[in-house]
Amino acid sequence: MRKKITESVIEAIIHISASLAIVGLVLIFIFIGKEALHILTSSEVRQEAGLSRLFLPHSPEPGVPKEFAWQPVSDIPKYSLFPLMVGTLKVTLVALLFALPLALGAAIFSSEFAPSWLREIIKPSIELLAGIPSVVLGFFALMVMATAIQNALGLDYRLNAINAGIALGLAVIPIVFTVAEDALTAVPQSFREGSIALGATSWQTAWRVVLPAAFPGIFAACVLGFGRAIGETMIVLMSSGNAAIMSFLPTYPLRSLSATIAAELGEVVHGSPHYHVLFFIGTLLFIFTFILNLIGQLFVERLKDRLSGSRA
Amino acid sequence: MEELLIMSQAALADSVLKKEEVPAPKIQTKDLALYYGNFRALKNVDISIPPQKITALIGPSGCGKSTLLRVFNRMNDLIRGVRISGQVFLDDQDIYHPDTDLIALRKRAGMVFQRPNPFPISVFKNVAYGPSIHGMASGRELESIVERHLRATGLWDDLKDKLHIPALSLSPEQQQRLCISRLLAVEPEVLLMDEPCSALDPIATARIEDLLFELKKDYTIVIVTHNMQQAARVSSSAGFMLLGELVEFGKTGQLFTNPIDPRTHDYITGRFG
Numbered sequence: 001m002r003k004k005i006t007e008s009v010i011e012a013i014i015h016i017s018a019s020l021a022i023v024g025l026v027l028i029f030i031f032i033g034k035e036a037l038h039i040l041t042s043s044e045v046r047q048e049a050g051l052s053r054l055f056l057p058h059s060p061e062p063g064v065p066k067e068f069a070w071q072p073v074s075d076i077p078k079y080s081l082f083p084l085m086v087g088t089l090k091v092t093l094v095a096l097l098f099a100l101p102l103a104l105g106a107a108i109f110s111s112e113f114a115p116s117w118l119r120e121i122i123k124p125s126i127e128l129l130a131g132i133p134s135v136v137l138g139f140f141a142l143m144v145m146a147t148a149i150q151n152a153l154g155l156d157y158r159l160n161a162i163n164a165g166i167a168l169g170l171a172v173i174p175i176v177f178t179v180a181e182d183a184l185t186a187v188p189q190s191f192r193e194g195s196i197a198l199g200a201t202s203w204q205t206a207w208r209v210v211l212p213a214a215f216p217g218i219f220a221a222c223v224l225g226f227g228r229a230i231g232e233t234m235i236v237l238m239s240s241g242n243a244a245i246m247s248f249l250p251t252y253p254l255r256s257l258s259a260t261i262a263a264e265l266g267e268v269v270h271g272s273p274h275y276h277v278l279f280f281i282g283t284l285l286f287i288f289t290f291i292l293n294l295i296g297q298l299f300v301e302r303l304k305d306r307l308s309g310s311r312a
Numbered sequence: 313m314e315e316l317l318i319m320s321q322a323a324l325a326d327s328v329l330k331k332e333e334v335p336a337p338k339i340q341t342k343d344l345a346l347y348y349g350n351f352r353a354l355k356n357v358d359i360s361i362p363p364q365k366i367t368a369l370i371g372p373s374g375c376g377k378s379t380l381l382r383v384f385n386r387m388n389d390l391i392r393g394v395r396i397s398g399q400v401f402l403d404d405q406d407i408y409h410p411d412t413d414l415i416a417l418r419k420r421a422g423m424v425f426q427r428p429n430p431f432p433i434s435v436f437k438n439v440a441y442g443p444s445i446h447g448m449a450s451g452r453e454l455e456s457i458v459e460r461h462l463r464a465t466g467l468w469d470d471l472k473d474k475l476h477i478p479a480l481s482l483s484p485e486q487q488q489r490l491c492i493s494r495l496l497a498v499e500p501e502v503l504l505m506d507e508p509c510s511a512l513d514p515i516a517t518a519r520i521e522d523l524l525f526e527l528k529k530d531y532t533i534v535i536v537t538h539n540m541q542q543a544a545r546v547s548s549s550a551g552f553m554l555l556g557e558l559v560e561f562g563k564t565g566q567l568f569t570n571p572i573d574p575r576t577h578d579y580i581t582g583r584f585g
Contacts, residue, residue, distance in 0.1 A: 190425060190429040191431055191432070194423075194491070195441075197385060197387060197423035197425075198441065198442045198445070198495065199419035199445070199498060200415075208445070209431050307433075307480065308480045308481070
């Protein structure tokens with residue numbers, strides 16, 4: 001009888017801690033969402049920063065051409081989110097272009113071609129990269145990398161999307177590498193043997209048998225990397241120039257959504273339209289990464305089914 | 313057991329009646345020994361595998377029969393710490409010579425594994441895999457190759473309308489047939505089969521054995537099996553292995569009815585195993 005009581009107590013504790021995690025997540029979303037909702041509900045906020053001001057081009061004064069501008073503390077505050085979204089996408093794209101080939105290449109090399117002693121060195125070293133605080137990466141990008149890249153490419157601006165993207169890529173690589181490598185090593189050895197026994201080279205085996213088999217996991221790795229790149233703040237804040245310029249060029253500075261929150265929330269007037277817009281940006285990021293992960297999960301499940309034929 | 317004896321006697325009578333000339337062996341080993349690190353897994357193996365016949369290797373678990381099979385296309389090379397001494401010939405070629413082209417060797421001597429291991433891609437792509445990596449065919453030609461080799465294993469009629477379903481959605485028997493089709497598509501000379509029926513039910517096993525009979529017209533087949541009835545049913549030569557040694561090798565009928573070595577006798581009469 002005593003045993004039964006202790007068991008149910010333990011069970012209850014486990015249940016509570018599991019639900020606390022979810023409750024915490026929901027509460028965060030509710031709090032941020034509540035502050036963001038003023039954009040829609042409060043007429044005062046709506047007048048200065050309504051949805052049309054956030055997303056559509058707007059002319060601040062009669063006679064001035066319509067533009068996308070983020071200047072929340074100027075005399076006439078401008079709250080267009082467009083430059084921030086373009087900046088975020090720009091730097092994320094550069095980061096992924098830089099990080100995905102390197103991370104996936106390293107994962108394939110480590111799981112398929114490297115002798116085991118080398119693998120034991122490669123895997124932990126790349127994973128150590130994940131342990132570098134992002135402020136250190138940002139500092140390195142700001143002080144060292146920016147100058148090197150500017151000189152190498154002959155750019156006008158020291159801090160730009162290329163610099164920020166590569167720095168961000170350094171943070172993305174370990175995540176993509178680890179997940180992709182695990183996916184590749186989880187491919188049953190029997191597939192490799194079957195291919196080798198048909199006279200395939202190890203490259204043919206890796207490319208045509210192992211990669212397709214590991215594709216769901218590799219795709220999941222890329223989604224995780226994308227999520228990390230979109231949400232990362234400090235590296236981008238320090239290495240991008242942090243200028244809210246409306247430009248698609250990777251050689252220009254930029255400001256990302258997350259860096260905007262980090263840089264401005266500390267000094268914003270509590271309850272002002274600017275304050276609520278920053279929370280709205282937070283909500284956007286939250287929803288965006290949530291949807292991205294959801295789509296990623298669904299896609300991975302579908303791929304798994306397709307490969308194993310369980311729903312054929 | 314009785315059934316086994318009758319069958320084997322029939323085979324023996326068969327071989328006595330036909331005065332056959334002995335053809336040059338397809339595979340031959342000379343004083344072969346193999347070590348995993350310090351463990352000697354094979355010792356002094358001299359075996360001659362006749363062409364276009366089914367040769368069975370039997371013996372208790374861990375006796376080295378699968379290891380010997382994997383010597384013939386050098387699949388043991390994938391395991392670290394494997395050393396080998398002696399010689400192995402495929403036709404006249406010493407396959408452990410340093411200049412051996414492993415890709416060409418494995419194309420000539422392919423393998424079917426214990427657990428069916430079709431690739432996690434479509435049925436069509438599984439069969440087309442070999443011809444396309446070896447640059448043997450492309451495009452339209454591949455379609456006819458796939459059809460031919462699916463017909464050879466009796467899969468075509470069932471699968472001709474669903475060539476693009478995932479191979480892993482097939483039944484275990486179909487998967488094993490597909491693995492054989494996939495192997496035939498690279499046009500090998502030797503089929504090395506490592507307990508190909510151990511994951512299948514008895515009916516599927518019987519049908520795969522029928523398939524082996526069909527195939528031996530064109531291929532030299534070496535089959536490792538736990539199942540003595542199976543060895544007696546399908547093979548024309550058989551070898552009994554124990555603790556890394558090839559204890560006895562001869563005509564299947566001879567080996568099962570009148571073994572020379574007492575250890576063989578003990579094994580086939582079920583004293584141990």
